[in-house]
Amino acid sequence: MVSPLTLYQEMAEYSQNYAENNPQSQSLRHLLSEAHLLVRTALLQTSKRHQDSTGDPDEKMATLTEKQELEEVFRQNCSQLGDSFSRGSPKDCHLALPYYRMSGLSVTDVMSRNRPLPGSPHSYGPGFLFYLKHYLFEETDETLSTETADEVIDIFSQSEPSLLVTVCASPCMKNVNPARTLQILQCLEDTAGVSVSLTITMATMMLHLGNLPQYTELMERHAEMLLVYGFIEEPRLLLHDGGGGGKKEQVCTTALARQLANSQPGLLVAAMVALHENSKVQLEQADFIFKELSCDNSLQVDFWEAMLMASSQDAVIQELLFRLASVYIDRLTNTISNTTSKQKSLKSAEDLISSCSHFGALHPWLTVLNPAQMSSSQHQEALHKLQACFLSVLLAALLCGPSLSVGTVVPLLERLSEETTWGFSLHLLCATRREQYDWSIEKLLDRCPQAIIAYANHHLQDKHMALWWTKLLPELCDRTRAAADGSILLSVLNETLVVVAMETSPLEFLELVPDDGTASYFLPYLLTCSQRNVKA
Incomplete structure (x- = not known):
């Protein structure tokens, strides 16, 4: 009986005749497909036989050797089928992708097999371009060399220049020559016209070259909202999945995102909110990004506040309200121990209260209880008091708003002492929200009786x-x-x-x-x- 390996070798030799005469003939493709089925069936049978063998070690070793030989010819056959479909008709070109993947060839190997011959009138085949596009669109751990990445840029500048922005944003293209790529992108802009995503890509190349003035000039071409639309169009200009099977934590920032965190944090926050609202990034992934970019979590909190204004999903809103209440209380606690955030918040308390429905207007009695004055003449102490006032206003505004569940905040407030006026105010707000009016009236008469009428006018109604x-x-x-x-x-x-x-x-x-x-x-x-x- 002829073994599958022997039969395959005969079919492979026979296929050479077709390949030499007409590489795109249907006869060659049929013969390679039959060889593929033969080897695949033999491989499955041999694998099962190897798993089931428990007897003679020599027999087990022979089965393993046969399995390895079959795997090798299987990969060889897949690469041949990939070659056949890579230059075939557009109707079947998509089949090049699975065969090249099963072949185990690297993208560099596939590119070398598909280069047009010198002097050949033929360009890159549709199947090869289909394979290459899918490779670049997927998140992968593989990084192309500078030489290979530059060749990829050349391929698309000749075949599909409209995809150059997406190609440049691929994480595997990080070694591309920025100066050379910038020239190609500028030529594309001259012929196709200005687009926001193209401008951002050119700015990214300037950033890689270390040319900050030119980077800034390019980014200032468009208004912030237009830049946000550019990031929606190509999210990978800001973040990469980083491979790892799509796990939530497997996400990393680009050089552009790191630059925006330092120079234009408002744009970065707006872009990440837009990406989340357009289902381009998950909340956990965005959190991971901001933790990477901001050691004192200030940008992350700015993002949560911006998300609260934009989101319409109740589950997301409740999660954000709890996070913000928690972080405000953490910061109030740290203010007591003289720890302040180094970065100023993007929005003031007044801005948040006026622009976000989840922050309520402060009750009048809170103004009586907390007059906006600072009696300290010491600068550092004044800063701490100012920060405490800012945070307490935000937390009070959440408690005055319609959305925050007071039950989730009460355990967190136990960390805040009632000795300070703002600490007392927050405890009193929580008690009032829970309709503990008798306790609240007694406490307010003890601490600040002049505020009781304003309190009663607001709460003791109906x-x-x-x-x-x-x-x-x-x-x-x-x-x-x-x-x-x-x-x-x-x-x-x-x-x-x-x-x-x-x-x-x-x-x-x-x-x-x-x-x-x-x-x-x-x-x-x-x-x-x-x-x-x-x-x-």
Whole structure:
């Protein structure tokens, strides 16, 4: 019986006759395809026989040797089929890709097999271009040499110049000669016209050459929003998957992204938000990128804030709200220990509150509780106070907004002391959000009674209106009576009685007057209450 290897060798020799006479003949392709099926079937059978063999070691070794020989001829056959389809008709050109992949040939080897012969009228075949495009579009760990990368640029400048931007953005092209490539890109711009992605690619080449003035000039050609569209068109100008099977953490920045982090952080943040919203990058990948670029996580927080303004996905919004609340609390804690962020935030608290619906306007009583003043004349202490004020405003704005779940923040706030005014304000906001009004009224009367009316006007309304006379009024009466200097409390009591007189009947008002209360003090308010009821 003739072995598959012997039969294959005979078919291979026979195929040489077809190859010499007509390399693109259907007869040659049919013969190579039959040889492919023969070897593949024999390889599967031999592999199974090798796995199942448990007897004679010599027999097992012979099976292994046969398997290795079959694998070698299989790769040889795949490379021949790849060659056949690489120069074939456009109808079947896509078949060059799987055969070249099964052959185990490197891209350099495939390129050398497909170079047009000197003086030949034929250019690169459609199957080869199809293979090369797929190789460049995929993320791979392989990096081409400068010589090979330059040849790839030449191939596409001749065959499909419109793809040069995508080719240059491929991670395997990092060794390309930037000066030579820049000349080709400039020629493309002269013939095809200016495009944003082409300009960014040219700027990247200038960056590789170390020519920062020319890099800056190119980047300033277009408005920031247009540059963002350019990155949407070709995300790999900013980041690469880095190979590794598409794992979330397998992502890395380009030289351009690192440059933008230093010179144009706002553009980088806007571009990453746009990439996420257009499903070009995942949130975890973007986080990894910003951690790489910013050691003190300032850019990452800027990205989260920008994402919060742009995203419409509820799950993403809740995740971002929790992250921002956590980082604001972390920074507030670090401010206490004199640790400050080196990089200024891209947006002020006022900008975020006015432009993002998830940040609410601060309640009026917070302004009374936290007057915007700094009494310290020491510069460093003033900076810490200013940063604490900025962070507390952001966190308070989240708590005043409609979206943050207060239950997720309460455990985090345990790290913040109530001794500082802003710490107390945040704890009070959380308690109010959880409708712990009795506790909040008592705490606010203890710390800042002048803020209680503003607090009550904002929160003690509708179904909570009765707290004006069931909780606030009795507390004020007791505290005013016991206070040595009750001027502030007396003023607050007056304002409270005005509200109570407007919301109760005369009989209800009389029942609220303390047994030991001075009648002349309460009489004007009772009179107002009676007149209002008569008019009603």
